Amino acid sequence: MSGNGTIWHPTRRETLIGGVGAAALAASGKLVAQSAQGQPLIGDPALPDVPVKRLGWAIVGLGTFAIGQVIPGFSNARYSRISAFVSGNRDKARMLGARHGVDQLYSYDSFDTISEDPTIDCVYIVLPVGLHAEYSIRALKAGKHVLCEKPMASSSQEAEAMIAAAESARRKLGVAYRVHFEPNNMHVLDRVHSGGLGQMRFVSADHGFSANPDYPPHKWRLEKTLGGGGSMWDIGIYGINTSLMMLPGDRVTAVSAAYATPEGDPRFTEVEGAIDYRLRMASGINVQGSSSYCYSPYVSRQRYFGSDASIEMQPATTYYDNEIRYEGGGQPPRIYRAGIPEIQFAAQVDGFSRAVRGEVAVRTPGEMGLRDLRIMEACYASADRGGTVVETDIPV
Numbered sequence: 267m268s269g270n271g272t273i274w275h276p277t278r279r280e281t282l283i284g285g286v287g288a289a290a291l292a293a294s295g296k297l298v299a300q301s302a303q304g305q306p307l308i309g310d311p312a313l314p315d316v317p318v319k320r321l322g323w324a325i326v327g328l329g330t331f332a333i334g335q336v337i338p339g340f341s342n343a344r345y346s347r348i349s350a351f352v353s354g355n356r357d358k359a360r361m362l363g364a365r366h367g368v369d370q371l372y373s374y375d376s377f378d379t380i381s382e383d384p385t386i387d388c389v390y391i392v393l394p395v396g397l398h399a400e401y402s403i404r405a406l407k408a409g410k411h412v413l414c415e416k417p418m419a420s421s422s423q424e425a426e427a428m429i430a431a432a433e434s435a436r437r438k439l440g441v442a443y444r445v446h447f448e449p450n451n452m453h454v455l456d457r458v459h460s461g462g463l464g465q466m467r468f469v470s471a472d473h474g475f476s477a478n479p480d481y482p483p484h485k486w487r488l489e490k491t492l493g494g495g496g497s498m499w500d501i502g503i504y505g506i507n508t509s510l511m512m513l514p515g516d517r518v519t520a521v522s523a524a525y526a527t528p529e530g531d532p533r534f535t536e537v538e539g540a541i542d543y544r545l546r547m548a549s550g551i552n553v554q555g556s557s558s559y560c561y562s563p564y565v566s567r568q569r570y571f572g573s574d575a576s577i578e579m580q581p582a583t584t585y586y587d588n589e590i591r592y593e594g595g596g597q598p599p600r601i602y603r604a605g606i607p608e609i610q611f612a613a614q615v616d617g618f619s620r621a622v623r624g625e626v627a628v629r630t631p632g633e634m635g636l637r638d639l640r641i642m643e644a645c646y647a648s649a650d651r652g653g654t655v656v657e658t659d660i661p662v
C-alpha cells in the first residue's frame with residue numbers, strides 16, 4: 267500500500283493547485299496570495315473554512331534540512347502538525363521542542379515505542395540515506411504512515427523491502443520529492459501537459475554543488491554506507507525525477523553514463539565526484555544530464571525543448587528562487603515566477619496527510635522512489651562499464 271501501488275500523474279487542475287497549501291490560493295483565482303500592498307505572501311491568510319483535525323507527524327533526524335526547512339514548513343500546513351521529534355541528541359530535541367511546542371521526544375533506541383503513541387499518525391524520515399530503509403520499515407511496523415526523504419534508499423532492493431513493509435502494514439509510503447509541490451514546477455508541468463511547448467523533443471538537467479568533506483552534512487554524503495550512493499543519489503536525483511515528471515506515460519528504454527571525477531581529488535575515494543548520463547525514452551526523447559559534487563556555485567537547471575517553444579528553469583529545484591524562462595511564438599523570452607516556492611514544504615506534508623485521510627492519492631509514492639533508484643543503478647552500471655548502453659524497460 268505504498269501510495270496506491272502505481273505512480274500517479276496529476277490532472278491539469280491538480281497541477282495548477284499544486285497541493286493543499288495552495289488550494290485556497292488557487293480557489294481564489296490566483297496561484298499566489300497577495301498582501302493589501304500587492305506583495306506576494308508566503309503564509310496563507312485564509313482561515314480553514316472547515317475545522318480540520320491535523321494529523322500528527324514525528325520528525326526523525328533533526329539535522330540541517332529538518333531544522334532549516336521541514337520543521338518551519340509546518341507553520342503553513344493546514345492538515346498536519348508536528349507531534350514528536352526523534353533524535354540522537356536529547357538537548358537539541360528539547361530545545362527544538364520548546365521552540366516549536368513539541369513535547370513528545372524520542373531517541374533512536376526508544377523509536378519503536380512510537381507504536382504506543384496515538385499523537386503520531388505520520389513519520390517523516392530526514393536521516394542520512396543509509397538509514398532510510400531501516401527507520402522507514404521500523405515506523406511502518408509501528409503502524410505509522412511514512413514520508414521518507416529522497417533518495418528513498420541506498421538500493422532498489424531496500425526500496426522494495428520498504429514497499430513490502432508498507433503493504434503488509436497497510437500504511438502509506440511516500441518519497442519526499444518536494445518539486446512535485448513547488449508552484450513554478452507545477453506551472454511548467456501544466457504548460458507541458460497542455461501542449462504549450464508543442465511536441466517535447468529533448469530534456470536536459472544539470473544539478474550539483476561543491477562537496478566540503480569538513481562540513482558534517484557533506485561528510486556522510488561522501489561515504490558510501492551513509493550516503494547510499496554517489497552524487498546522483500543526493501543531487502542528480504532532482505534532474506532524473508523532475509525530468510520524468512514532465513514525461514508521464516513514457517518509458518526509459520536505455521541508459522548510458524560516464525564518470526567525470528576530477529583526477530586525484532581526495533574527496534572522492536568512496537563515491538564518484540560527478541557523473542553525466544543519458545536516458546533514452548520510448549517516445550524518442552532523450553533526457554540528458556549531469557550530477558556533480560564538483561560544481562560551484564550551486565547548479566540547479568532544467569531545460570525542456572519543444573517543437574514550438576522551450577522552457578529553461580534556472581534555478582529549477584531550489585527552496586526559494588525558482589524561475590521560468592519561456593521562449594516561443596516569435597515573442598521575446600519571458601522570465602517570470604508562477605508562485606512562491608516556499609509553500610512546497612507545507613504542500614508536501616499536507617498532500618501526504620490528505621492521502622492518509624483517503625482524500626487524494628500519494629503524489630510521490632514508494633514506487634516512484636523505486637523507479638528512480640532502478641534508473642540510477644542502471645546509470646552507475648553503465649558508467650562502471652565505461653559508458654556501455656544498458657537496456658532497460660522502466661515505465662515512468
Ligand code: NDP
Nearest residue numbers: 327328329330331332353354355392393394395415416483
Ligand atoms: P544532516 O547531516 O544535516 O542531518 C542528518 C541528521 O540525521 C543528523 O543531524 C542527525 O540528527 C541524524 N543522524 C542520525 N544518525 C546519523 C549519523 N550516523 N550520521 C549523521 N547524522 C545522523 O543532513 P541533511 O539534513 O542535509 O539531510 C538529511 C536528509 O534530508 C537526507 O536524506 C537528504 O537527502 C535529505 N535532504 C533533502 C533535501 C530536499 O530538498 N528534499 C535537502 C537536503 C537534504 P540528530 O542529531 O537529531 O540525531
